[in-house]
Amino acid sequence: PKEEFLKLTKIPIVIYYGDNIPDHPVKDWGMDHWRVRKDMAKLWVEKINTYGGQAELVSLPDLGIYGNTHFPFSDTNNLQVAEVLSNWLSEKGLDKK
Numbered sequence: 001p002k003e004e005f006l007k008l009t010k011i012p013i014v015i016y017y018g019d020n021i022p023d024h025p026v027k028d029w030g031m032d033h034w035r036v037r038k039d040m041a042k043l044w045v046e047k048i049n050t051y052g053g054q055a056e057l058v059s060l061p062d063l064g065i066y067g068n069t070h071f072p073f074s075d076t077n078n079l080q081v082a083e084v085l086s087n088w089l090s091e092k093g094l095d096k097k
Contacts, residue, residue: 009053012092015041016081018068019061034070054092058084 021034041057048055060068065080072081089095 006051008048008055009051011054012094013045013048013053013055014085014088015045015055015057016072016085017041017057017059018070018072018075019059019066056088058088060084 017034017038020031021038022031023035025035026032038057038059045055045057060066060072060081063084065077065084067077068075068081072078073085075081086095
């Protein structure tokens, strides 16, 4: 219901995606699956923000961070990814008790 959806506009939201996600349809289902998921996440972020929310989709390669799977906080560069999240939490004032 719309009332439930609007609750999402009251909290900052961030979604992280790693690399190796194609920009256009490909025959490999696994790769294309992530392309579709990322495209849907972009639409979802746009809709949240249309209603006054604070949602972001972050593509780690756009920040110069490469080599991530769909578990970026478990990958070998997890400290680099955690720093990006820590900075986001600070920007949103969410890193305080």
